[in-house]
Amino acid sequence: MGRLENNNVIVTGGARGIGRAVCELFAREGAAVAVTDIVDDEGQDLVETIKDAGGNAAFWHLDTSSEENVEQALSEVSDRLGGINTLVNNAGISGTNKPTHQIETEEWDKVIQVNVKGVFLCTKHAVPYMQKDKGGSIINLSSIYGLVGAPDLPAYHASKGAVRLMTKTDALLYAGDNIRVNSIHPGYIWTPLVAELAEASGQGVDDFRRQLDDKHPIGHVGEPDDIAYGALYLASDESKFVTGSELVIDGGYTAQ
Numbered sequence: 001m002g003r004l005e006n007n008n009v010i011v012t013g014g015a016r017g018i019g020r021a022v023c024e025l026f027a028r029e030g031a032a033v034a035v036t037d038i039v040d041d042e043g044q045d046l047v048e049t050i051k052d053a054g055g056n057a058a059f060w061h062l063d064t065s066s067e068e069n070v071e072q073a074l075s076e077v078s079d080r081l082g083g084i085n086t087l088v089n090n091a092g093i094s095g096t097n098k099p100t101h102q103i104e105t106e107e108w109d110k111v112i113q114v115n116v117k118g119v120f121l122c123t124k125h126a127v128p129y130m131q132k133d134k135g136g137s138i139i140n141l142s143s144i145y146g147l148v149g150a151p152d153l154p155a156y157h158a159s160k161g162a163v164r165l166m167t168k169t170d171a172l173l174y175a176g177d178n179i180r181v182n183s184i185h186p187g188y189i190w191t192p193l194v195a196e197l198a199e200a201s202g203q204g205v206d207d208f209r210r211q212l213d214d215k216h217p218i219g220h221v222g223e224p225d226d227i228a229y230g231a232l233y234l235a236s237d238e239s240k241f242v243t244g245s246e247l248v249i250d251g252g253y254t255a256q
């Protein structure tokens with residue numbers, strides 16, 4: 001308890017999956033948490049759950065692909081919480097799962113808009129608040145798909161590879177401001193995003209899950225908390241010498 005006392009955190013895509021686990025864990029560790037998402041009802045419900053457990057949280061509607069929305073929401077979060085210390089760029093979509101030659105340009109653009117432009121916009125508008133506070137931590141959700149290839153999700157791979165290098169560039173640009181920027185690379189984590197992929201696969205959810213389990217040497221896919229604990233380390237001062245790094249949490253997927 002208390003690893004994030006006096007830490008004002010904003011989490012994008014915070015209502016579901018990994019983002020939700022991050023919001024709940026960070027609140028338990030004493031952070032003031034701005035839960036943001038495009039699914040307002042689920043975000044509000046999560047805030048109530050956190051408050052019922054004694055935590056400090058509030059909800060903002062934030063579509064990471066809209067600069068106007070990002071700028072406004074971050075300004076309100078900073079006013080309400082008294083600054084922004086940690087940004088978790090978590091919002092992301094898997095997008096269409098087709099081979100490259102069958103993807104429509106609009107389908108490609110949609111993935112890049114949320115997964116790449118969204119990280120850019122939130123970072124762009126969070127950095128000035130962190131500079132004002134003389135420090136901060138930015139945590140970008142990349143993926144094992146930002147490290148290695150697989151014969152699926154081409155636009156998603158491109159987006160997560162971009163996030164990996166955006167992280168390193170921003171780490172170098174803002175090291176002098178004491179703003180640390182790191183990426184997390186999860187293996188498959190059972191969340192609504194992966195459940196939707198399973199349903200769309202046509203092979204049955206249980207079969208799909210077993211196949212995913214087998215890809216991880218540890219024998220199963222991960223849980224949202226597995227990622228949230230990594231994010232907790234990167235948000236806290238325990239990682240004060242860590243910037244530009246890639247935290248791989250993947251049950252051994254990329255060790256092979």
Ligand SMILES: NC(=O)c1ccc[n+]([C@@H]2O[C@H](COP(=O)([O-])OP(=O)(O)OC[C@H]3O[C@@H](n4cnc5c(N)ncnc54)[C@H](O)[C@@H]3O)[C@@H](O)[C@H]2O)c1
Pocket residue numbers: 012013014015016017018019036037038039062063064065089090091092093094114118141142143144185186187188189190191192193194
């Ligand atoms: N689940 C996995 O296996 C896995 C693996 C590697 C990386 N990741 C990454 O982790 C992050 C979270 O994934 P997840 O599995 O929890 O996904 P999820 O679909 O379960 O949750 C994502 C959340 O982001 C929100 N969101 C979508 N578009 C948005 C937008 N434009 N603006 C704001 N919010 C938006 C959704 O409403 C949802 O609440 C993503 O960046 C994903 O790419 C997930």
